[in-house]
Amino acid sequence: MRGRLVPILAALQPIWLRRCFQTTSTLRSFSNQIIKSPSLLSLDLADSWSSTSKQSDSSPIQENTNNWTAKIIDGKAIAEGIRSRIASEVSRMKELIGQVPGLAVILVGQRRDSETYVRNKTIASEEVGFKFKMIVFPENCTECEVCNALCRFNEDPSIHGILVQLPLPQLEQHLDEAKILNVISLEKDVDGFHPLNIGNLAMQGMEPLFVPCTPKGCIELLLQSGVEIMGKKAVVIGRSNIVGLPTSLLLQRHHATVTVLHAFTKNPEKIAREADILVSAAGVPNLVRGSWVKPGAVIVDVGTNPIEDRRSEHGYRLIGDVCFKEATRIASAITPVPGGVGPMTVAMLLCNTLESAKHAFNFT
């Protein structure tokens, strides 16, 4: 009787709960094929303080010099490579089982930056051969209408990833973001914003179903650029649920020593200047000046701040959190805006959706 209990318990748990605690070889091999990021479980190391903790920092990333011309980390090119490998996998899937991954996007309102992001996702999704569905709601739609649409996508077996483009418009707080995101089935939450995913991302010995796209993209940029993360001092500017927080947790799983700065941090400049790896996700144009950067540091600029520009096609252009001109003279490598983290976010979204579809079809 007792011998049969565990399988029975397992069967009683919801599928997603079981999957949150499993690491299949599929997951690992997937990561190896398309992207460099390994499974988080495979990174786990015992913290043995005695041997390593007392060593002094004898290996700074680079010599201290003020004559850098930072290498530009070409997110656009790296993302293109990933998208091309995803397209091949989709072709193979279609050929072997007659199925393709499906992505569904819900857009509420007419924010011009949101529209740009969604357009980019649509194009990227169709280019790799995904099925793509989108519903656009007017700004004054009801919570119910959005939830209703999400439920239909949850039940649609041709859809493997669902996302709601954030931020939602707030007319008198009529749309509760947490409530709406909570309706998305965990197994299709390719943005990885569910608290259970964040918990599994944070905890050693656990593996989230999906790592949030932007943080995953940041790490992938570092790995593909040959930047070692383990043992490095990493500073993340910003602690948002969708970028700053998960990026800091992910860097910690990769064994960086992580400090998170936020608006209540005193003297952020001084702390940032100690970072070997500096990730800025504050959403403040030009917050990070040259004086914030340690000579030789690697900078990942997540900021995508629209500023008015009449010469530009859409009347605005995107700039980062980092004062690019100043930083390139001090850092050893930097991601540009645009063309850095942005394209990687889209590539990681496709990546998560492909992963989800592979699980759904049991396709390896």
Next chain:
Amino acid sequence: MRGRLVPILAALQPIWLRRCFQTTSTLRSFSNQIIKSPSLLSLDLADSWSSTSKQSDSSPIQENTNNWTAKIIDGKAIAEGIRSRIASEVSRMKELIGQVPGLAVILVGQRRDSETYVRNKTIASEEVGFKFKMIVFPENCTECEVCNALCRFNEDPSIHGILVQLPLPQLEQHLDEAKILNVISLEKDVDGFHPLNIGNLAMQGMEPLFVPCTPKGCIELLLQSGVEIMGKKAVVIGRSNIVGLPTSLLLQRHHATVTVLHAFTKNPEKIAREADILVSAAGVPNLVRGSWVKPGAVIVDVGTNPIEDRRSEHGYRLIGDVCFKEATRIASAITPVPGGVGPMTVAMLLCNTLESAKHAFNFT
């Protein structure tokens, strides 16, 4: 039809999932009565970088001097006060609804420190008037036997908190810790170790059902000692799932600027020396020497390392991670071992169990 969708969806969700997203006034008022820790949601602040971020650190906690005699933070006395308020609440509950909170503990094997911890929990639990159940398994028991016992406690309406004393004995990895902990019903997981709880602890705008006991105890010690957390530099030594990680997340929710050190950190001494608040949870006796401490810092020593001592009653005594003699000369305040965090962990366990019972009985 659409108007009725949200209530229907809510009804379809498991109860615990709904509760993870709600903040009842009960939760808030409870926190106010028994302990100082506020609800995490009530702490949330918008990160507005423009006004605060560029100020320099003009207010160190204390003047830089080497002539401190640190104030000893008396965890035993603070915990006694909390336990006494819990006992009053239990009496009130018994009088008004004829019910008391119930705590169940599972102990596997005969680790002497685990036996001590469980004994302390038993005594504390009975003193405040809780119902207490314990099952002791031999070291070579099966995973099934443990899970079976947990399931019975899950279904027992007189039990509101369940914990498995960790670490579990590992005879050829026969007991999977994550799998066993996962069997505990989320609504009775008073240790707060479930990934969903950790995710909700990490994310702004969310509130975990239960904050893990030791981290909650550390914050409570700081608050009851009048230590301001917001804007302070906090360094947490250790990143375990049960102490280091959740303590760092909790300090961040309280708006400290947090750095987590681990065994792969280079020059931890130098980083620790910058901390206004230093929490050590490495489990290494005397790791933190005087040279690791910033003059005037507040130290919370979570280490409870048993070392042999023939003169002691049980043949061993507990010492912390911090070299107490050296630290008291430099810090402004410090928790002793024993008598610091230890008693607070037990008090917070009682606190979480009372909270759980109040929810179960809808008792305010």
